[in-house]
Amino acid sequence: MPNLVELTPRNGNASAAVAEPLIVGFFCTWCTYLAADLAGTSRIKYSPNVRVVRVMCSGRIDPQFVLNAFARGADGVLIGGCHPGDCHYQEGNYNCLRRSRLLRRVLLDLGIEEERFRVEWISAAEGDRVRVVIDDMVGKLRKLGPLRMKRDGLPERIAAPELESPLPAGVAVEEVTV
């Protein structure tokens, strides 16, 4: 188990010589998460900079998740889904692709470089691809340096972001489809 604090020296010791990039990964449970699992059982070594969040489908990744990761101190966000045509739910990874192409442009306007947001299609069989992608992304992020979107200097009244608050009990939700 890697020492989490050691990987994020900015939290503890700002003068630490090397600021290791922190990546938040959103991996789909059917493909990329299994690939990362395979990488582990195959004892493939890769940079320990990714915190993986398992999601049911890359189509479930709300752009808010990505922005929230950056807002809370991630230097990069990596999305892993099934190859085009292989989505367990047929259309999910295409929706992820559509959203991420638009999100990429918005991130650029927010001053977040292209290399910090990456979408990869990695199948359950491609354990070594996990290593290649993560090592490559870590290398690029090291060159870019820390993102520092987490604003310690912000006015105290700006509360920590909370995404979707739970519905109060007994509230019926009308599903709005577009």
Add this chain to the structure above:
Amino acid sequence: MHEKPKIAFYWCASCGGCEEAVIDLAEEILDVVAAADIVFWPVALDFKRHDVERMPRASILATFLNGAIRTSEQEEMAKLLREKSTYLIAFGSCSHIGGVPGLANFFTRQSILQQVYLDAPTTENPNHVLPETNGRDGNRALSLPNFSEQVRSLDQVVDVDYYLPGCPPLPKIITAAASALLNGQLPEKGSVLAPDQALCTECSRKDSKPDKIAIKQFRRPQEVVIDETQCLLAQGLLCLGPATRAGCEAPCIQGNMPCTGCCGAPGRVRDQGAKALSAIASLIDSRDEAEIDQILATIPDPAGTFYRYSLPASLLHARRGV
């Protein structure tokens, strides 16, 4: 004799449209005046800051404050009115979520001053004078409020009790809030005083919305003859109704213009721009990356479009480095 409750109106970084919205109440403003005393309203009544300073704590029943917070003076007034008011109500998009002035958070303070005071083609400023908080004019000491680094929504500066959404809030929303206030029927603190659902649910064109919308090209209103009866998204217009709170009854859409999102997002959405982006992108009719990019290129300014009103209240608040 029973004393009437006191209310106040104030403006910060805003355009004046919210003041206009109060006037738009027309005769109904007389009902408000009949039920309450307006003790402070700089646009209409000659009361000054020192008059407010003399008021006892929490003596104003409610202050309706419009405008975002950009300068030190606005911050001071927000804090003063917070102290003097039982309820502080953020009135309109700017004080609710940052509003159009919040788009300034895409630019640094320095670049804004540079553009406005030095570079703009219509600016004549041969001595390169920039605003200073403490300046001198001969023997006179002059002071100006500080222009802060970022635009903030009201609740990023002081505690806010309720929000009236809209740019500006519609008369119906204002009168409903005023009557809830005067009759003591306010909902839970922190509520936005409008229905908590997406605008599409009350849109007059909702029946024309196809089950599946597939967009090959986004069109801007000036580029196309808009069918007045059909869902605007189905016609390829960038309508933010799916990610915007209901309550306004879609007057823009009734005027044949797409929703731009001024009422902010429904309650369970944290970041309106991200959610709007998500809803719009999933309508794109392609599975090919190059073609998706080509279709998306017909949206000229996605960040400015999706965050038109909500950048300061968004997850990242501002462009990096601002």
